[in-house]
Amino acid sequence: MIVLTLLARDLRARLRDRSALVLGLIAPAALITILSLLVSGPQTQEVPVGLVSSGTTALGTALAEGPLAGLEEEGTIRLHRYADESALRAALEDGEVDAGVVVAPEGDRLQVLRGPDSIVAGAILEAVSRSTALTVDGVGQAVVAQQELGGSTPPQQLATAIVAAPATTRLVDATQGATGIDPKTQVAAGMATFFLFFSVQFGVLGLLQERRQGTLPRLLAAPIAPWQVLASKLLVSLVIGLVSMTFLALFSTWLLGAHWGSPAGVAMMILAGVLAAVATVTLVVGVAKSPEQAAAMQAVVALVLGILGGAFFSMARAGGVAAFASRLTPHYWFNEGLVRLTGGRDWTSALVPVTALLLFTVVVGVPGLLLARRSVRP
Amino acid sequence: MPEPTLVVTGLSKSFGDLRAVDDLSFEVAPGETFGLLGPNGAGKTTTISMICGLLSPDAGSVSVEGVPIRPGSTDGRELIGYVPQELALYPDLSGRDNLTFFARLYGLRGAPARERIAEVLETVGLTERAADKVEEYSGGMQRRLNIAAGMLHRPRLLILDEPTVGIDPQSRNAILESVAALGESGMSVLYTTHYMEEAERLCRRVGIVDHGRLLACGTRRELVALVEQHDQVVITVAGDATAAAAALAGEPDVLTVSVVDDRSVRCMVTTASATLARLITRLADAGAVVRDVQVTEPSLDSVFLHITGTALRD
Numbered sequence: 001m002i003v004l005t006l007l008a009r010d011l012r013a014r015l016r017d018r019s020a021l022v023l024g025l026i027a028p029a030a031l032i033t034i035l036s037l038l039v040s041g042p043q044t045q046e047v048p049v050g051l052v053s054s055g056t057t058a059l060g061t062a063l064a065e066g067p068l069a070g071l072e073e074e075g076t077i078r079l080h081r082y083a084d085e086s087a088l089r090a091a092l093e094d095g096e097v098d099a100g101v102v103v104a105p106e107g108d109r110l111q112v113l114r115g116p117d118s119i120v121a122g123a124i125l126e127a128v129s130r131s132t133a134l135t136v137d138g139v140g141q142a143v144v145a146q147q148e149l150g151g152s153t154p155p156q157q158l159a160t161a162i163v164a165a166p167a168t169t170r171l172v173d174a175t176q177g178a179t180g181i182d183p184k185t186q187v188a189a190g191m192a193t194f195f196l197f198f199s200v201q202f203g204v205l206g207l208l209q210e211r212r213q214g215t216l217p218r219l220l221a222a223p224i225a226p227w228q229v230l231a232s233k234l235l236v237s238l239v240i241g242l243v244s245m246t247f248l249a250l251f252s253t254w255l256l257g258a259h260w261g262s263p264a265g266v267a268m269m270i271l272a273g274v275l276a277a278v279a280t281v282t283l284v285v286g287v288a289k290s291p292e293q294a295a296a297m298q299a300v301v302a303l304v305l306g307i308l309g310g311a312f313f314s315m316a317r318a319g320g321v322a323a324f325a326s327r328l329t330p331h332y333w334f335n336e337g338l339v340r341l342t343g344g345r346d347w348t349s350a351l352v353p354v355t356a357l358l359l360f361t362v363v364v365g366v367p368g369l370l371l372a373r374r375s376v377r378p
Numbered sequence: 379m380p381e382p383t384l385v386v387t388g389l390s391k392s393f394g395d396l397r398a399v400d401d402l403s404f405e406v407a408p409g410e411t412f413g414l415l416g417p418n419g420a421g422k423t424t425t426i427s428m429i430c431g432l433l434s435p436d437a438g439s440v441s442v443e444g445v446p447i448r449p450g451s452t453d454g455r456e457l458i459g460y461v462p463q464e465l466a467l468y469p470d471l472s473g474r475d476n477l478t479f480f481a482r483l484y485g486l487r488g489a490p491a492r493e494r495i496a497e498v499l500e501t502v503g504l505t506e507r508a509a510d511k512v513e514e515y516s517g518g519m520q521r522r523l524n525i526a527a528g529m530l531h532r533p534r535l536l537i538l539d540e541p542t543v544g545i546d547p548q549s550r551n552a553i554l555e556s557v558a559a560l561g562e563s564g565m566s567v568l569y570t571t572h573y574m575e576e577a578e579r580l581c582r583r584v585g586i587v588d589h590g591r592l593l594a595c596g597t598r599r600e601l602v603a604l605v606e607q608h609d610q611v612v613i614t615v616a617g618d619a620t621a622a623a624a625a626l627a628g629e630p631d632v633l634t635v636s637v638v639d640d641r642s643v644r645c646m647v648t649t650a651s652a653t654l655a656r657l658i659t660r661l662a663d664a665g666a667v668v669r670d671v672q673v674t675e676p677s678l679d680s681v682f683l684h685i686t687g688t689a690l691r692d
Contacts, residue, residue: 005482013470214464218527221430221460222483223452377432 002224006232011239014202024199024244028191029251035191036256039183046078047121050088050100050113053081057107058140058159063132071128088113099125138162181335181342185259188252189338192245193273193331194311197302199244200277201284201295203237207375208291216376226376230369234278241274261341265350269337272357276330279365280305286371305329333357381444383408383535383566384429389438391424391590398424400590402438406535406568411561413581414570415678421590422570423463426539429568430460442535456484459533461525463540469513473504473523476512477530484531498526502556518549525556529565536560537568542576554579574678584678586685593685598678607676607684608633609650611657614642616667625664626657641669650675 014020051068053060064079071077080097082088088100098118102111110129114122139162143155151158181189207230210216219229249266252258260266281298288294308315308322309331315322326332337353384406391399399421406412414422427433429440431447431454440447445454467476474495481491499505502522512520521541529536538557542550557580561567571577577584578598585595594601615622623643627635631653633646647653650673658668 002483005479009468009479013468016470213469214462214466215468217427217430217432217462217464218460218466218480219483220432221455221458221462222480223455224483225452226450 003228003232003235006219006224006229007235007239010203010206010232010236014236014240020199020202020240023195023202024240025247028195028244028248031195032188032191032248032252033256035187036184036252036258039187046072046075047099047118047124048080048097049077049121049125050080050082050091050097051103052083052085052088052100053103054105057103057105059107059110059133059136060103062136063101063103063110063129066135067128067132085111085113098122101125101129181339182259184252184256185338185342186335188248188256188258189260189335190306190311190331192248192252193277193309193334194302194306195248196241196245196273196277197280197305198299200237200241200274201281201298202240203235204233204278204281204285204372205291205294205298206233206236207285207372208288208294211375212291220377226373230372230376234282237278237281238274241277242270245270245274259342261338261350262345262347265337265341265345265347268347268354269334269341269350269357272337272354272361273330273334275361276357276364279361279368280330282372283364283368285375286368286373306331308332310335328360330357330360333360380408382406383410383443384412384568385439385441386425386429387439389425389428389440390436391421391428391433392436398590399428399435402587402590402592404585404592404595406566408534408566409561409564410583411557411567411569411581413577413584414568414587415572415574415577415584415682416570416587417572420572420587422572422587423539424590425587426460426537426568426570430458430537431455456531457534459528459531459536461528461536461538461541463543465520465524467512467520467523467527470511472509472511473499473515473526474508476523477527480527481530486531494530494532498530501529501559502526503552516549518545518552521545521549521553522556525553529560533565535566535568539570540572541569542571542573574682578678586678586682588686594681598681601678601681602676604681607680608646608648609676610674611645611647611650611654612638612642612672612674613645613657613661613668614670615661616641616669617665619643621664622661622666625660625666629653629657629660632657 049068051064053064068077068079072079080091082091082100085102088097088102091097092100092113092115095115098115098121100113102113104111110133112122112126112129139159142162143158146153146158147155207216210219216229220226249260249270253260280301284298284301285294288297306312308325309329310326311331315326317323333353333356337350340349340353341347382405386405387403389399389402390397402421402425404412414425416422424433428435429447431449431451434449442454442457445457447454447458468479471479477495477498478491481487481495486494496505499508502525504519504523504526507515507519512523515523525538525541528538541557542553545553554576557567557569561580569576569580583595583597584601586593586601594604596604613622619637619639619641623635623637626632626643626645631648633648636644638644645657654671654673658671661668
């Protein structure tokens with residue numbers, strides 16, 4: 001009951017001075033909105049690709065009806081057909097297409113043409129064409145081999161059977177977890193965790209403020225155990241953190257179209273992330289001598305952890321020491337948790353990141369609590 | 379004899395090489411206002427911190443109404459009301475909200491809390507300003523609210539640690555009146571100060587503390603007797619002061635007689651109230667006309683000076 005009384009007073013004070021509202025809700029929501037608008041500008045567009053094929057050759061048919069049709073259907077390319085190579089070259093020069101492929105009338109040659117600024121599109125088209133050619137070659141070689149061996153199956157029937165036969169080599173998507181989160185969610189989660197490490201300070205920092213304004217001796221002279229005072233401050237941080245993260249998750253989902261993933265998994269991630277943030281600020285308060293010093297230290301810690309953890313850009317991709325350091329931060333594991341939750345995966349897919357966050361909480365929070373206990377004295 | 383409200387026995391506390399409190403023992407009776415008088419740095423606040431359970435003593439014990447007070451235990455805390463030397467209020471809350479919060483810490487809620495808050499606001503004269511934020515109060519008003527927060531839960535022992543430091547004379551007077559009223563209401567009060575006049579005005583008994591030690595303890599009369607201080611009577615006559623002095627010399631209870639100037643004599647007597655009438659009669663018999671009489675009882679100032687060898691320093 002006493003803890004709740006202390007908690008209510010502190011929360012009321014935080015609401016009154018609005019600083020927690022600004023740092024926990026308004027500022028991150030504003031930044032998320034702005035950054036979301038930036039990343040949701042021009043989306044990846046279909047790559048215009050040209051094709052010259054008579055349509056009568058096996059290679060031309062395989063290419064047009066196979067991989068190129070598939071890529072067009074999924075919106076990766078937009079296929080333009082041209083009568084001959086010169087028409088395709090003209091289209092390339094005009095920028096009408098980024099790359100193109102010419103199937104020789106005899107069906108025995110493929111020619112890939114690239115636009116001046118379309119190296120990637122050209123390379124992809126070349127890979128797709130090469131792959132198709134290999135498949136067509138394989139069928140042709142099988143037909144020839146069967147004839148040489150005296151087989152009686154008509155070539156067309158044999159080719160159809162070969163194409164229809166199950167593949168002997170399986171291609172397996174070996175990616176652990178999901179394939180990634182969309183830019184809006186990335187921005188929302190990054191900003192939310194970044195500001196989380198600022199907003200949670202308003203609870204535990206209250207210990208030093210109570211000492212500064214002289215109210216701590218009065219609290220400790222009342223029938224209140226020191227642990228109750230400390231617990232109330234930790235709870236204030238926890239509540240502010242949970243409210244901030246939940247609000248930003250809902251805000252970015254409903255208003256900006258972010259996809260955080262399974263609600264149960266996200267709730268688990270938010271709780272673990274907030275606990276890690278509270279542990280961090282507890283350690284800072286345990287070390288600091290004054291509210292000002294604690295606030296300054298927390299700002300530095302939040303900034304360093306945010307940068308290392310990928311709140312702005314991924315340090316993990318940099319490799320080496322930067323990647324290792326990134327994996328030591330709660331921000332990295334929070335983002336990793338969301339990545340694993342994408343694609344409709346359930347909460348169990350986030351267990352590893354949650355465990356990492358809880359481990360961080362224990363490693364940082366236990367010494368933090370021991371040090372912060374020293375602050376609960378007159 | 380009723381059980382003392384506060385019993386302090388052999389209390390000691392050191393900070394490194396500094397012996398802040400050294401074997402301090404005293405008692406406060408029910409309804410008594412007891413003063414701890416000493417200069418800054420004498421160990422008063424350290425003593426109070428140990429009495430409130432905020433600080434662990436190196437040795438000794440504290441009990442309030444028989445309940446031992448220990449750091450880490452909340453036993454007996456509700457018996458104590460603590461008014462720290464520094465303001466212990468939330469400046470962003472109103473006076474009433476501050477009191478409501480502190481009342482809840484002691485389990486006082488609802489209508490009883492509202493009634494009690496109204497009472498203490500009236501006692502400290504802040505009813506009119508109860509809805510204003512504390513940060514808008516004057517220093518004296520903040521001090522009075524600080525006291526109100528300490529006595530809100532009707533403690534058996536109210537501890538006031540130098541509650542009048544740094545405020546204007548008018549506010550100080552208001553605070554002293556409030557404290558005097560508390561003493562009259564039957565609450566035991568432990569009052570620390572380095573102002574002699576406050577101790578003399580409020581406290582039935584006074585403990586003189588310096589360098590962490592309780593040098594003397596008792597009523598003013600007992601302390602004066604302890605240091606063999608005497609009442610001083612200065613008599614101004616219409617005639618010759620030397621003749622008047624001669625007339626008074628040798629009177630019973632008159633310890634010394636001296637001439638101050640050509641119209642005044644000074645007598646040191648054991649008890650002025652018992653001797654004064656006889657002195658005036660003796661002068662009249664000797665033909666002297668008494669124009670003026672001034673009686674000065676020994677002050678705690680002179681007692682402090684006698685006991686510590688120094689004047690009370692700030």
